[in-house]
Amino acid sequence: MGALTRVLETLDAVLDVGGLYDPSRDRYDHHQKGFAEVFGHGFTTKLSSAGLIYKAIDAIDNGINRYDIDQPPKYVNNTHLSSRVGKFNLDWTDPDQSSEKENEAFQRAITLAGTEFLDSVRFHVKSWLPARSIVIECLAARTDIDPSGEIMVLDRFCPWKLHLFELEQELKTEPSIKYVLYQDERSKSWRVQAVAKSPDSFESRKALPSQWRGLRDDDLSKETGILGCVFVHMSGFIGGNHTYEGALAMARGGLKL
Incomplete structure (x- = not known):
């Protein structure tokens, strides 16, 4: 030994x-x-x-x-944890390559990694897991919103995107959710957001109709036939309405067009 x-x-x-x-x-x-x-x-x-x-x-x-x-x-990506820890290594041009200085750098790396770990734990306990519970409940209630089962409404806003993808797979949700409605916390208006095809994709499962895209306010309301419209993004991934009823009508219209 x-x-x-x-x-x-x-x-x-x-x-x-x-x-x-x-x-x-x-x-x-x-x-x-x-x-x-x-x-x-x-x-x-x-x-x-x-x-x-x-x-x-x-x-x-x-x-x-x-x-x-x-x-x-x-x-x-040069900002991942390994990269940031690596930056604490002594510079090869530094004439002082002593073990004492190396240990000082190691302690700084420990502080960085430990802080990031604790921040991650706090995030998952205070934000990630509560959000998952909200998405589970709202996903289960989707047919109460629309018989299609393709529209989900968040009763309060939370990080929902990755949870939705994971839960759809776990629960074998059919059909998949096409639009998620939630209230903007600042303006109190409502958003209708098209769900992406995958977590890292900018392409929507069903973008809002092309004839709505880029329009705002009265022009958009006239085109959609829905009162209170605020906007639809040029890519069709998100739109807005002053009321919940208006946002729901936009989502239902998006399913049909």
Whole structure:
């Protein structure tokens, strides 16, 4: 048994070293041959040491490509956590490459990563999970809004897009939601938003009618035959009306046209 192994054996928990994954003993390494632990629930990315504890984002740490095809991305994201932590490394031109200075940089990296983790926990507890509950309830009530089942109304605004995609798959919702209605918190007018084809797509499942796009106010109300219209975006992904009834009429019109 080597000196390092003897030291590790005395510790309560070991992360990212030691060549052992054994949660019962709080050993969380992912470098050893044969390690293949994944998140589960349909996710197949191999976990790194952080993910073994927190189910974090681990593909970067395991050297997994973002794309299956041999094509470069259209743009590069240099603001992910690994990149920001990497910026704490000592500059190679710095004449002081001492272990003391390296440890200082490491402590700054720990503070950054720890703060981001706690912020993420707070977000999921205070925002993400409550929003999911709201979307579940509103999705279940969709046929009360319109017999088509393709219009969902949020009784209060919340982050809904990713929840909707996930819940539709989990609950096998048919037909899929085409429009989501919600009230603008500042103006108190209503929005009718076309649902995108996928979470990372700008293309809508059913954009608002082309003849409405780019029109505003009275011109739009005249074209739609619906009172109180405010606007429809040039792409047709969103529109507005002064009242809930008007926004619902716009969504129903969008389904028919």
